Amino acid sequence: MVTVNKDICDRYISCGPYGICYADDLGCRCLEGFVANLPNDWCGMDCGDGCRRNCALNCSNGDGFVKYKGHKLPDNFTVWRNLSPRDCEDNCLEECSCMAYTNINIYGNGSQCVV
Numbered sequence: 001m002v003t004v005n006k007d008i009c010d011r012y013i014s015c016g017p018y019g020i021c022y023a024d025d026l027g028c029r030c031l032e033g034f035v036a037n038l039p040n041d042w043c044g045m046d047c048g049d050g051c052r053r054n055c056a057l058n059c060s061n062g063d064g065f066v067k068y069k070g071h072k073l074p075d076n077f078t079v080w081r082n083l084s085p086r087d088c089e090d091n092c093l094e095e096c097s098c099m100a101y102t103n104i105n106i107y108g109n110g111s112q113c114v115v
């Protein structure tokens with residue numbers, strides 16, 4: 001069986017860390033609050049070095065999350081079980097190493113917190 005990438009975004013880490021791939025316009029963008037690590041390479045569509053924060057993370061002083069829809073989960077995620085969407089967000093905000101979260105029904109038994 002041969003696996004074929006359906007679009008440019010199916011290529012592993014095509015936009016690098018903190019980058020988002022948009023297949024409809026064949027381009028990478030940085031998450032809000034981030035800039036390209038090597039902007040000159042992005043002009044040539046080589047975005048693999050990804051993005052970096054504009055400002056240092058301050059998880060104890062009001063930093064929060066920006067909502068994005070319709071994105072694929074990363075390959076390395078952790079499931080925190082039995083948390084409501086609000087508890088998921090609150091727990092992620094309390095743990096400075098938590099960079100993102102979502103609530104999905106992975107196992108068919110209710111909402112799970114994926115971080």
